Amino acid sequence: MCEVWSAAEFFGHVPLTAVLWLLMMTESAGNCPRSCHCSDRGGMVVQCMSRSLDTIPSELPRDTAVLxxxxxxxxxxxxxxxxELPHLKELDLSHNNIESVEVGAFHGVSEGLRMLDLSNNLLSSLPRDTFTHIHARVRLSHNPWHCGCALQEVLRELRLDPETVTEVSCHTSIQDKYVGQPVIHVLDSGVNFCTFHQKTTDVAMFVAMFCWFSMVTAYIVYYIRHNQEDARRHMEYLKSLPSTAHSSKDYESASSVF
Structure with a gap:
C-alpha cells in the first residue's frame, strides 16, 4: 500500500537544496511567456520561433541562457x-523584419553573450556603438547593407561569424562598383569608405561655400548698380528743376557786379 504524505511530511523528508531547486524550476516555468516554450537544458532555453511576434516578449525568465x-x-x-537576462549566452534574431537597432540594445548581456544572429533581416546600417563590449560571434549575412563609413566602423568593433562572413555583401554603396561584393573582400583590398566619406563631405562644403560666395558677390554687385542708378536718377531730377537754372544765372550776375 502506498503511503500518502502531507506537504509538511514531504518537505520534511526532502533535502533543502532539492526543495529550492524545485521552487526555482517552478518559478522559471511560471515566467515563461505564453507565446514561447521554455525548457531547462543545463540552462533555460526559451523558444519563440515562428510565433508572429512583432516585439520581443516581456517577462522572460531571468535565467534564460538561450533565446x-x-x-x-x-x-x-x-x-x-x-x-534583464544576465545569463544569456545565445540570441537568435534571424529571419525577422528588423530595420533598426538602438545603441545599447545589448547592454547587460554583451559580456556573456557568445552567439548573436541578426542574419536575414532588413538592416542597411547600424549605429557605431551597437556592438560595444560584445565578444560574441555575430552573424550579419543577408541584409541589404549600405557600404559606407558607418558600416566600416561597426565591423571594426565586432567579431563576425567566420562561416557567414562572406555573405555580408554590399546591397548599395557610396561607389557603385562595390555593389554585390562581400564587404570583407572590399575592405581587405584596402578600400577605406571613411576616406570617400571625407572627400564627399569636403566637396559638399566647397560647393556650399562657393554658392554662398556667389550669392554675396551677386548681392554686392546688385547693391552697387542699384545705388548708381539711384544717383543718376537723382542728378537728372536736380537738373530738370527750373529753379536750378534761374539760381545759376542770378549767381553769375551777382558775381560780375562784384
Whole structure:
C-alpha cells in the first residue's frame, strides 16, 4: 500500500537544496511567456520561433541562457531590450523584419553573450556603438547593407561569424562598383569608405561655400548698380528743376557786379 504524505511530511523528508531547486524550476516555468516554450537544458532555453511576434516578449525568465526569436515579424530592437537576462549566452534574431537597432540594445548581456544572429533581416546600417563590449560571434549575412563609413566602423568593433562572413555583401554603396561584393573582400583590398566619406563631405562644403560666395558677390554687385542708378536718377531730377537754372544765372550776375 502506498503511503500518502502531507506537504509538511514531504518537505520534511526532502533535502533543502532539492526543495529550492524545485521552487526555482517552478518559478522559471511560471515566467515563461505564453507565446514561447521554455525548457531547462543545463540552462533555460526559451523558444519563440515562428510565433508572429512583432516585439520581443516581456517577462522572460531571468535565467534564460538561450533565446530563439527567429522567423517572426520583429522590426526594431530597443535600448536594453535584453537587460534583464544576465545569463544569456545565445540570441537568435534571424529571419525577422528588423530595420533598426538602438545603441545599447545589448547592454547587460554583451559580456556573456557568445552567439548573436541578426542574419536575414532588413538592416542597411547600424549605429557605431551597437556592438560595444560584445565578444560574441555575430552573424550579419543577408541584409541589404549600405557600404559606407558607418558600416566600416561597426565591423571594426565586432567579431563576425567566420562561416557567414562572406555573405555580408554590399546591397548599395557610396561607389557603385562595390555593389554585390562581400564587404570583407572590399575592405581587405584596402578600400577605406571613411576616406570617400571625407572627400564627399569636403566637396559638399566647397560647393556650399562657393554658392554662398556667389550669392554675396551677386548681392554686392546688385547693391552697387542699384545705388548708381539711384544717383543718376537723382542728378537728372536736380537738373530738370527750373529753379536750378534761374539760381545759376542770378549767381553769375551777382558775381560780375562784384
Amino acid at each position: 530563439l526569436l527567429s522567423s517572426n515579424s520583429i522590426k526594431h530592437i530597443p535600448r536594453e531590450a535584453f537587460g
